Amino acid sequence: MMSTDSFSVRLLAWFEKHGRKELAWQINPTPYRVWVSEIMLQQTQVATVIPYYERFMQRFPTVQELAITPLDEVLHYWTGLGYYARARHLHKTAQTVCNQYNGVFPTTLLEMEALAGIGRSTAAAILALSQGQRQTILDGNVKRVLCRYHALTKPPTDPQTLAQLWLFAEQHTPDTQLAAYTQAIMDLGATVCTRSKPQCTLCPLQADCLAYQQGNTAAYPVPKPSKILPVKTTFFIIVQQAMGQVLLQQRPAVGIWGGLWSFPECASFNDVVPWIETNLQLSDYHIENGLSLRHTFTHFHLDITPIYIQSKSTPLAIPLLHTCWYDPHHPPAIGLAAPVVKLLKQLAKLTVGEMLL
């Protein structure tokens, strides 16, 4: 493999002066701690991750503790981070490490990549950051840095361009100080070579950067052609008892909000009343639709209309599978979809408002 070029020398010198070295997962960087941080940081920015990471590590200080905890509670600690498959994979891998590796993470790239939720770049990051192995990462930050440095004229999603990026990334990887270098190139992308308004005057790679030489850093990375997102609609049925408990239903393990708890749902407004008549034994109830809210996924917009139902006949029966009465005053440790959290907060305010009247 190629040896070092000036790229890593300059980058390491910059990191020594300006890099971040105090992040929680950089302190005592065990494979477990680094692994959890890397999974949380997938598609999620550092500032968002920090409070989640603190809570998670306090509750699950070891891989053993994570492995023996029910998935529902793990999802609870993940609520709001999104990409919930990450949490399911995290739980599964904790059990794999405990059962097949005696609680100790494997030390080869091949074994690491075989674990659920750990791909090529994340496997390399864990080994480099926690053990100083010479492994090459290629995450979103590194892709942006390299697209500019080499002035690549196609989107990083293009297969040939992606292969070229891996090749460049490997050629730039030094033979020593792998933990520092790996952190450094991610830091450069996160703090200097940012998506918009990069701080080129502070960049240690400026002299060799082709995008900078062209005076056109804004042109890189080349964006991939975007699609128009379709709009879907749905209706959340919010049934509330007099004491405040709200009916929730657990979603299937796969698909949107997999395994999370949400309100019972109807695809069409015409289905709402039949659903109520079929599933709830209510003699006397009041129905009222609330203001719609839009939730955007990668591949579509979801317009949600809440349908509020209140009844004086309490308690209501729970005739459905995978349902529970969620008590906002004593919230159980379960995972909630983000729009559900939003609506529950609104509901709490409305309830207080009505009590004041």
Add this chain to the structure above:
DNA sequence: AAGTCGGGGAT
């Protein structure tokens, strides 16, 4: 190779 999976921050 393309589609799927969330939520939030920046612009």
Add this chain to the structure above:
DNA sequence: ATCCCAGACTT
């Protein structure tokens, strides 16, 4: 409103 972020998995 649009883009995109410390990606991986499924089909």
